[in-house]
Amino acid sequence: MSDHITAQAATDSLSATTQPLPEAWARDAIEAGKRAADSVRFQYVATMRALQRQRESGESPYWLASHPCPPWCRNTGTHLSSDSPEDRAHDSEVHAVQFDSMEPSTAFADFRAPEMTFQLTLAFREVEARVFVEFEGEHVAAATLDEAERIARSILSLVEQARGGWRPAIIPFDHEGKCSDITCVSCYPLPGLSTGESA
Secondary structure, X not given: OHHHXXXXXXXXXXXXXXXXXXXXXXXXXXXXXXXXXXXXXXXHHHHHHHHHXXXXXXXXXXXXXXXXOOOOOOOOOOOOOOOOHHHOOEEOOOEEEEOOOOOOEOOOOOOEOOEEEEEEEEOOOOOOXXXXXXXXXXXXXXXXXHHHHHHHHHHHHHHHHHOOOOOOOOOOOOOOOOOOOOOOOOOOOOOOOOOOOOO
């Protein structure tokens, strides 16, 4: 019964789209199509003009005046005046880590080590960059800098534990295992003294 209802609904929908439009609606549809085509045409012409000006004069995109590239941006030479806001991101180089001990990946029709990548991205109108994490091309996280730092510290703490350099956590917790007493010269040595020396 449900298959019959679904088929009937599809038939009704198809017949509704094939019925002729009233004349006024047809005129409106034609005008809307012309406006859309003109908009695409004007955008193309503006894009080509902006590219030509940038090639000839080295002119920077206008929006970089208020949102300049950070030192790590690798897109400096590819930003364009025609970039829409979502395309005005500043991206760093991609850092990749391969996992040789895991099952091989066939993502690119070849056996290879699976890979996790990390990249800084500062989106347009964002005040701080984020660390984008992907595994085998799949988005995993867009961490704030504080979050990325906590992830890095947590991983390093686990590595330190596994390699025998781990110290028990002190409450309140400190990533370096320091106590909470700032007068402790073992944890907070005076300037010019190494840990363990007394003044």
